[in-house]
Amino acid sequence: MARQEKPVDVVLVGLGWTNSIMGMELAQEGLNVLALERGEDRDTVPDFAYPKMADELTYGVRYKLMAKPAKSTITVRHSLTETALPYRHLGSFLPGDGVGGAGTHWNGHTWRPMPEELRLRSYVEETFGKDIIPADMTIQDFGVSYDELEPHFDFFDKVMGVSGKAGNVNGEIHEGGNPFEGRRSSEYPLPPLKRTFNDELFTNVAKEHGLHPFPLPSSNASEAYTNPYGMQLGPCNFCGFCERYGCLNFSKASPQTCILGALKQHKNFSYRANSEVLKVELADDKKTAKGVTYIDKNGEEVFQPAKIVIVGTFAYNNVRLLLLSGIGQPYDPVTNTGTVGRNYAYQMMGGATLFFKDKFFNPFIGAGSNATTVDDYAINQIDFAKEGFIGGSYLLAAQTNGQPIRSMPLPAGTPSWGAGWKKATKDYYGHSMSISSHGSNMSYRDCYLSLDPNYTDDHGLPLLRLTFDWKDNDIRMTQFMKGKVEALAKGLNPDHLNISFKDFGAKYDVRPYQTTHNVGGAIMGTNPKTSVLNRYQQSWDVHNVFVLGSSSFPQNLQYNPTMLVGGLAYWTAKAIREQYLKQPGPLVQA
Amino acid sequence: MDSRPDDSRRRFMKGAMWVISASTLGTGVMMAPTANAAPSLTEYKPVFFTPDEWAFVLAACERLIPADETGPSALDANVPIFIDRQMLGDFGQASDWYMKGPFMEGPAELGFQSPLTPAQTYQKGIAATNTYCRQTFSKSFAELSPEQQDQLLTQLQHNELKFDGVSAKQFFDFLLQNTKEGYFADPIHGGNKNMEPWKMIGFPGARASYLEWAELHNVKYPMGPVSLNGDRG
Numbered sequence: 001m002a003r004q005e006k007p008v009d010v011v012l013v014g015l016g017w018t019n020s021i022m023g024m025e026l027a028q029e030g031l032n033v034l035a036l037e038r039g040e041d042r043d044t045v046p047d048f049a050y051p052k053m054a055d056e057l058t059y060g061v062r063y064k065l066m067a068k069p070a071k072s073t074i075t076v077r078h079s080l081t082e083t084a085l086p087y088r089h090l091g092s093f094l095p096g097d098g099v100g101g102a103g104t105h106w107n108g109h110t111w112r113p114m115p116e117e118l119r120l121r122s123y124v125e126e127t128f129g130k131d132i133i134p135a136d137m138t139i140q141d142f143g144v145s146y147d148e149l150e151p152h153f154d155f156f157d158k159v160m161g162v163s164g165k166a167g168n169v170n171g172e173i174h175e176g177g178n179p180f181e182g183r184r185s186s187e188y189p190l191p192p193l194k195r196t197f198n199d200e201l202f203t204n205v206a207k208e209h210g211l212h213p214f215p216l217p218s219s220n221a222s223e224a225y226t227n228p229y230g231m232q233l234g235p236c237n238f239c240g241f242c243e244r245y246g247c248l249n250f251s252k253a254s255p256q257t258c259i260l261g262a263l264k265q266h267k268n269f270s271y272r273a274n275s276e277v278l279k280v281e282l283a284d285d286k287k288t289a290k291g292v293t294y295i296d297k298n299g300e301e302v303f304q305p306a307k308i309v310i311v312g313t314f315a316y317n318n319v320r321l322l323l324l325s326g327i328g329q330p331y332d333p334v335t336n337t338g339t340v341g342r343n344y345a346y347q348m349m350g351g352a353t354l355f356f357k358d359k360f361f362n363p364f365i366g367a368g369s370n371a372t373t374v375d376d377y378a379i380n381q382i383d384f385a386k387e388g389f390i391g392g393s394y395l396l397a398a399q400t401n402g403q404p405i406r407s408m409p410l411p412a413g414t415p416s417w418g419a420g421w422k423k424a425t426k427d428y429y430g431h432s433m434s435i436s437s438h439g440s441n442m443s444y445r446d447c448y449l450s451l452d453p454n455y456t457d458d459h460g461l462p463l464l465r466l467t468f469d470w471k472d473n474d475i476r477m478t479q480f481m482k483g484k485v486e487a488l489a490k491g492l493n494p495d496h497l498n499i500s501f502k503d504f505g506a507k508y509d510v511r512p513y514q515t516t517h518n519v520g521g522a523i524m525g526t527n528p529k530t531s532v533l534n535r536y537q538q539s540w541d542v543h544n545v546f547v548l549g550s551s552s553f554p555q556n557l558q559y560n561p562t563m564l565v566g567g568l569a570y571w572t573a574k575a576i577r578e579q580y581l582k583q584p585g586p587l588v589q590a
Numbered sequence: 591m592d593s594r595p596d597d598s599r600r601r602f603m604k605g606a607m608w609v610i611s612a613s614t615l616g617t618g619v620m621m622a623p624t625a626n627a628a629p630s631l632t633e634y635k636p637v638f639f640t641p642d643e644w645a646f647v648l649a650a651c652e653r654l655i656p657a658d659e660t661g662p663s664a665l666d667a668n669v670p671i672f673i674d675r676q677m678l679g680d681f682g683q684a685s686d687w688y689m690k691g692p693f694m695e696g697p698a699e700l701g702f703q704s705p706l707t708p709a710q711t712y713q714k715g716i717a718a719t720n721t722y723c724r725q726t727f728s729k730s731f732a733e734l735s736p737e738q739q740d741q742l743l744t745q746l747q748h749n750e751l752k753f754d755g756v757s758a759k760q761f762f763d764f765l766l767q768n769t770k771e772g773y774f775a776d777p778i779h780g781g782n783k784n785m786e787p788w789k790m791i792g793f794p795g796a797r798a799s800y801l802e803w804a805e806l807h808n809v810k811y812p813m814g815p816v817s818l819n820g821d822r823g
Contacts, residue, residue, distance in 0.1 A: 051818050054796035057775035062681060069688040076700055085700045089687040197807040239798035248798065360810045364793060365800040404774040404793050416747075417654040417766055418740070426660055429791035430810075454692065509699040 002293055002301040008034040011292055011306035013277045013321065014313035016101025017562065018548035018569040020255035020263060021156075022310050024229070025573035027266040029581065034304065035271035036294050038313070039067070039098030043256055048104075048246030056403040060244045063090050065105045067097040067314070074316060075452045076510055078469040080333060086455050086463065092509065093516040094244065095314040099273060100255045102314060102516060103562070107243040107368030107400060108219035108252050110162045111559035112153050112567075115146035115182040116380045117440075120390075120555060128385040134473060136445045138343055139390070140554035143526040143535035144571065146182045152570035153563060154185050160253035160566075161225040161233045163369075164188040164217035178214050180375045193222045193236065197361055198433035199372040202397035205491040211374040216396060218369030219253035219562075229262035240401040242368025252368060272296070278459060280309050280325040280545060288544050289327075295459070307584075308544050308576070312569070315551040316344075319449045319521035320464040328522075328532050328541050333446045333467075339532045341450050343443035343520040344468060345556040346508075348391070348478045350501030351436035352485050353409045354494035361430055363402030371398035377484055379440065379558055389476035392558045393439030395485060404429065411496035435489050437481035437501070438515075440558040441474055449521040469508050478502050517561050519553035524568075526588075534588040536575040537568060543586045546572055628783040631668055638677035638709065642730070646716045647673055649732040653739045654769045661790035662783070664769055672772030672781030673765075682709035706756060708764050715761025718753035719746065778818045785823030788815040795823070 009031040012019040019035055026033050042048075042065075058064050067073075067090075075084035096102030116123040119141040124133060133139065166187045167177025192215035195203075199215075206213040220236040227233070236251035250257050263269055274297035281290045281303065291305035311318050322328055322340050329338035375381070379392035401407055404425075409432050414424040452465035482501040489497055525531025528540040537552055539545040548569050550561040557564065579587055636644045647670045655664035664670070676682050684707040693705045706714065716731075719742065723731045731742060745751050747766070749759035772781030774788070776796065782788065788795055795815035803811060815823040 050798060051796050051820075054798045055776055055778070055818055057771060057779055061771060061775075063686070068686040070684075070686050073688045078697070078699070083694065083696070085694060085696045085703055086688045086690075088689070088702045089684075091701060194801070194804040196804050200807055235801065237799045237801040238804050239800065241798060360808050362800075362803065362809075362811045364797075365803050365811070370804075402793060404788070404791060405771050408774075417743075417769075419656050419658050419660065422655055422658070423660045426790050429793070455690065507697065507699045510701040511699070 002303040004303045007305035008032045010308045011304055013311045015099050015271055017103040017255055017566055019312035020259040021569040022573055023269055024259055024263045027269040029577050033269045036275040036277050037099050037273045038276040041273040042098045042100055048248050050248040053245050053248040054241055056405050060403055061405055067095040074464045074466050075455050076466045084465045087510055091511045092514050104246045104254045105244050109369050109560040110217045110219045110563050113557050113564045114380050117557050118142045118146050132385050138443045138445055140525050143524055149567045149571055152567040156566040158189050159227050159258050160219045161190055161221045161227055162188050162217055162219055163190040163193055163222035165192050165215055178375050179212050180378050190222045193218055193370055196399050198397050198399045201492055202372045205488050206374050211376045213372050213374050216369050216371040216373045220367040220369050221251045227258055231258050231261055236367050238365045238367050240364045240366040289542055310546045312548040315518045315549050316464055318547050318549055318551040323451050331448050333448055341448045341521050343523050343554050344447050344449050345441045345443045345520050347441050347515045347517050347556050348439040348474045349514055350478050351434055352489040353432050353434050353498040354489050355411050355428055355432045355496035357495050361433055363430055366400045368400055371396045389473045391440040391477040393437040393481045395437055397435050412498045435485050437485055441556040443555040470506050475504050519550040519556045522547050522551040523554040524552040528590045536587045537572045538587050540590055634671050636674045638674050643716045645732040651769055662786040667773050667781050667787050668783040669769050669772035669781045672779055673768045675780045677709040683707055711761050711764055714756035776818045785815045789823050
């Protein structure tokens, strides 16, 4: 029999970016808000303090801040007929846990989606015709427009203190920014970061090719800054310990640095760490939730009553919680019925490493978002009918770190050990830069999430199963980008050039790190037959359950997801504050 | 290409060095130059490996990163001490990994599927390699010539030796990964003795403060490394 806690107005499941935002918005509304976080409590001091953060082995290689597969993992298979096997140690993607979630150990790349990406199926059909969409490709519109989200993007920019150069302010194109981006209502709150040597080389070659280079929008603060919540950021000092690390310098935007310090001042907000939610408990009619059941830090089962449940954990964990709770109908790819688990998507990356014997890059002088980019091959710039694929990439020359265990690029053909390997590390460390492609991934009928029949967690509950593999459409996209990247790289005349892009027949591989931008499975949309959530990220089936995060995306962006995840959280918060609290019930009639 | 800074830049760099040193000193790091002297490999008593296993680890590390004029060897850098210490820690014990069954083989792309922890993989891998060496050469791995050792390591790497109950390739992969980790990880973990591997490549370790340097393009950063303990290389 579970112990029962005192009821609250709102229970937040998870305490990363989305539920920090939601906590602030609903605490401001005067509601009694409680967050339950599966992992440990974390703050800049003492958890991210110098010098202990500058430890590549502990954080960069052994993943101290990430979710532990021993406690929580998924299983993976390539197709419907295979047996899925557990993702036993981390590689391909690195979910966070603990207070702040993945928002503590990200790099800070802060892109808005393109307006066209939020209505992708409509954009493709209107522009190129329905026929170019492959039969098994299940791309959809989000059901919310860029213009509706723009005020929230603008505010989240200011909360995070994003450093960058706008390319489109109220429809006016500005030199030095991204000319292809959606309309912004204001310039970035902070100017771009300082430019490192790789930025200079990439900018020059991109301009020679007629492209439009600009600084990557960065949530690594370029100057001292105070955000709308009164939280203070310090200027980034290019320490080179961003991705996989908490920021030791109060410079990288995170829930801790931007929201939680202010949120904790609200007496009607509280949180409990080491509290793992196992289930959202439904009323008998299955139309509303009563609260959640969780395991507390002592291993005791607790029922937490609440009037509203906001699920804001890492993307695929949201999907698992819905499946374990019986919210919505599980998706079946064979009959193409049900919705929960549908439209999982990942991202398609590729890259080139350029080696220059006589150039010094000092790669340890880095920041997570220290990069120059071009968006000339974005989704709204490519003729899909002509090129034969749907999708796009931005290209970037980034210098994020020079940590030598995991950031030791060597020319292709170098021995992996012995005297030749050692000599190459001495000759080439610090003498290379990269140009990468960060691309979209479309959704497909047979790429989805479900409960695994064979493997369980410590509580005996089934793990989540991912069925996913690469499709030719997305391979054609990355091969197109390969040509563009190769031309730019050769334009810089490197002494050696390594090129790595996926080719036809490539299988999804869980071993090398690719990106943590997993999306879908609990997608938003306009039709309850093809989406789990309505346009306000509210469950179609259980109206007092809202689900936040990139699990809402019907297909993946070509960009990093945090800005869209945060913008959607503010959009949902506004709907709850202005509509739902006055009249609880479905915000959209099915 | 002439990468030497001009006079004004050199003056700036001298100033910047002073600024960085002062700020690094000011962050609470102990800077005693003689603190935390690394142990001598010959006097180190392994906490995990048996004498036979230890002899193997020493010999294998010496081949994976050998001694020559380029820079420190794995043995110079105390890499075996690092590996020994890792075995009883979270890595060796696979504490963070999902180690529940059933264990099944699958496509390589689905990743690690062994029921053995890294520590068990070392134990079984070393024993199997030594058994193979004794059957083939009447010597243990550590007693073979460097050329024979290289040949054996190459066979392990390419999974050309089939052992009962352990994958030769998985064993080699852990060994190589851990050797490189011990070479380049902060000395606090037992390897990277005196930060010599960092000095060889020019990595400044835990300095973690370079704002003044970001816009100095194509100039070699001149400062030596510091460690998490505040030692200077």
